[in-house]
Amino acid sequence: MMKAPVFAVVGHPNKGKSSIVATLSQNDAIAIALEPGTTRKHQAYPLAVDGKTLYTLVDTPGFQRPRRVLEWLEAHSVSASDRAETVEAFVVQHRQDNGFVDECELLQPLIEGAGIIYVVDGSVPYSTQHEAEMTILRWTGRPSLALINSIGEDDYSDTWARALGQFFQVVRTFDAVRAPFEQHLSLLRAFGQLEPDWEQPLDSATAFLSAQRRQRRT
Template identity: 25%
Template sequence: MSISLLVVGHANTGKTSLIRTLLRQQNFGEISNQAGTTRHVESVAIKVNNKTLLTLIDTPGFEDSIGLWEARQQAPFDQYPGNRWIAPFCQSHLAEDHFEQEAKILKQLNQCDIILYVIDIRQAPLGKYLDELTLLASASKPIVPILNFSASDSVHLASWRQVLAERHLHAVVRYDSVAFYFEDEKRLYQSLQSLMPDHYDDIETLLISREEAARSRKTFAIDNLANLLIQAASSRKVCDRYPPAPDDATAFEQQIRQLESQFIHSLLTLYEFREEDVMPAAFSVQSGQWQQDIFALDTLKAWGVSTGASAMTGAAIGAGVDVMTGGLSLGAATSLGAILGASWQTGRHYKDTLKSKFTKRHYLCADSATLSLLCLRGLALIAHLDQRGHASQRAFTLNKQDDNDTNKTIINAIKPLWKKARQHPEWATQSLPANHALKAAMTEQLLEIAKNH
């Protein structure tokens, strides 16, 4: 038998949100800022290897707990000790009238193993909440208080802890259903283990499964970012003039945008989120690109990325591309240094890919500014999705500016690897295997960065 967890609390404290985040599903129940959104009881299972380990039961919120407590103390219900008042109350006209929603909760109390009492710690521990705790305690079932919306500091936290301690509820769990932290979920499962020792091994299996899944998601996300950087760095477009025609520059920019767009969608699928969760109107995917365009100077500046002296000028400034020549020997290319000017300074390491200006062929390649931006935005998106609860209703905008010194440290660690990728245009359309030397080195470096930053 699985452990039955009854999720209860006052209206609009985040009960359904808690279940969504525990399930890693956005489609469970209905969420709204209006009180009383959940109007019926709904259960769902958490399984490992097709075995149900936990059954979560969502309930309507308490709407008039003060009135319910007063009714409990009046005849005929005051004559029943302990939990014996619940059945006759649920059969009374009160349960069909004023306390219809509360009765739905009461009917589940005798059938559950543990009560998860969800608290919105942005609210003070008012009398109505205390009455709810007293009513629930009469069911003689273990109660685990869940402190929701705990990612931000609350002036009411100490008061809630005192109130709960006075009621001998010491196994309190902080669990924010919006800003997800796996360590909080781990403590929840550990609390269940202490309350249900006969199910200890099953819960441990669930906990190990969740930890492995989290590690796997992070590793796969970083692998996708490594693919993005390698493919973007090795991408080229042949042009027959310098500076390139606007159509050539536009086509190449779109090619890089499409790579990032594919990366975004792969992460959203991996973490089971929707496009609108991380891309609001000010930062949405339109025609395959993010509105905060990676080729806009303002975007580069917002992330503390410098285009450098060799970036293209004129209409293409901020386009994030280097105009490179290809095909000459290093000696012949050196003699063209004065002709090529600034672009030669960024292109010296291209050795076997330099081509004489006189052949009328040139390459467009992603420059360091563009690759830096792709790297930083990719890491930021992974960090966000890794800690985003599936109940979050606020769209994430990936346009904040991180610490510039930290960004420089990150880029300096990755840049030598994408410089090597630039010399292999055949990688632009490939997904290198995990054991490929460069791919493995970049993945390892990105994992270390994600761990430390």
């Protein structure tokens, strides 16, 4: 039996991660926190139909000390071939360390096989401080997609797109609050193309969501 895909929604604190989880998991009950850093533990939200999970979104805490984490990883990695194992070693070693609680919570779903949805705020200027986060995520070796979710009025999404394209397989602009339904389906299809094992379950998910929407409209 094919396993339902799991996607971890990761990024900086308060960049709209929870609203993206709510939108893509069709779960209106998820609290959309206004103050940063309110997600302290990773939390799974499955999209289930008739008792069958089509896919699961995992909400995670935001990065707090990515540069320190990356320094540790670089000091403990021998070559590019051991990077995923080095990330796992970091989580094992620092799980009980108060200084890296959020990073360990964020990375845990990834070392367990989740895909990456990295969320940034396109209304804030791009800065190199995010590159440590993006590098850490690339080290996990997991299929990855970046979403530019503009929260404010300004628009720096072009600069973001160029930078994100260096680190992620797919980059999309996505308004978690106002995105048209077709954009949701497009994201799921994009993920299906990143990982062959996910194509069939995500095709089923998009077919179900489309049918459900037609039914509601009727």
